[in-house]
Amino acid sequence: MTSEIILFVNPTAGRGRGARAALPASRVLRNAGYRVRTVLGADADDAAARLRAALAEGPAAVLAVGGDGLAGLALQALAGTGTPLGLIAVGTGNDFARTLGLPVRDPAAAARLAVSLLQGPGPRPLDLGQVGERWFGTVLACGFDSRVNDRGNRMRLPAGRFKYDLAIVAELAAFRPVPFKLTLDDGPVMALDATLIAVGNGTSYGGGLRMCAEARLDDGLFDVAVVGGVSRAELVRVFPRVYRGTHLSHPAVTVHRARTVTVEAPDTTGYADGEPLGVLPLTARCVPGAVLMLAP
Known part of the structure; x- marks a missing residue:
């Protein structure tokens, strides 16, 4: 396990909020002493493949910067791995973040909360639904x-x-x-x-x-x-x-x-x-x- 955190970014989420949200989130993480690596792809399949490759290096956590679609894509890579997932919710619906009680459309606050949990009580094991191989x-x-x-x-x-x-x-x-x-x-x-x-x-x-x-x-x-x-x-x-x-x-x-x-x-x-x-x-x-x- 390293002190690196992956920002898994959907740059088009929320009409461009995803790309803009990565900057304040990254700033909070770096100020807390983490190295930050940004992962995005040309499309969903490419982004998922890049995220899986990055996970092989043992990051401290992955923060998905986008909406429910990107959170769902992150789940496909992270379920069962033991690597914590956090959400920087800046999409249109943000239902997963709302259910979890996370900040919505406030990337700095969401990043600060992720840091406090990593450095304090740690992540929570939560249930997922599975249909075939999809989570x-x-x-x-x-x-x-x-x-x-x-x-x-x-x-x-x-x-x-x-x-x-x-x-x-x-x-x-x-x-x-x-x-x-x-x-x-x-x-x-x-x-x-x-x-x-x-x-x-x-x-x-x-x-x-x-x-x-x-x-x-x-x-x-x-x-x-x-x-x-x-x-x-x-x-x-x-x-x-x-x-x-x-x-x-x-x-x-x-x-x-x-x-x-x-x-x-x-x-x-x-x-x-x-x-x-x-x-x-x-x-x-x-x-x-x-x-x-x-x-x-």
Whole structure:
């Protein structure tokens, strides 16, 4: 183990905030006595390969400078390695950082917290979700929300979050409950029509949608939130409550806890940490203590 810290940077995160955030974070780390090495790549695959190569030199920690997408990319390299991961959250959603109680869009504060944890209590072992060989830290989402993502990703204009607002409106116009099959651990297959199913390792996704508001990152279990079939009008009425997590008391919402979850549905993509995992069926398992996180 060395005194080197790797800044794993997405220069385009948050419309350029990633590149700008690396400077104050680096300054804090150097002032604390660490050597700083910056790793970035031409694309996701190149960045991940460069990070894995850098890990072979035994850094003290990796700080991912970007949003949930970059944090998810870092998890692919760091899960199970014993190298601590911290987040300099400067993306659009920053759900993983919010769940962990980390500073958001304040790179100097996030770097100072990482230093204090490295020099004090140390990192925390936290759970991750795993689908095949892919790891995720926040929520595996499928149903209405993943179809909004699908539509938004197909739209070239407008740019930014407004594109997804338009995608929500378009999906609401075409909305029908999805016929799901859900299996929890070794239980029976449950057939149900639902608006969406969210498999939460963390509490939120989509920039603060607290769909799995009571999920914990250290209990070895997923919180599986099932929103049953509701009308368009009811979905519009209840949707704002998701930002506060108060939707869990709605009669159409049920929450289960399980270590392994299989979700099936026709023509439905699963998304986790803001990235597509693949077309359902997908099986996710909760892996206790899969990553060491620099979090309070």
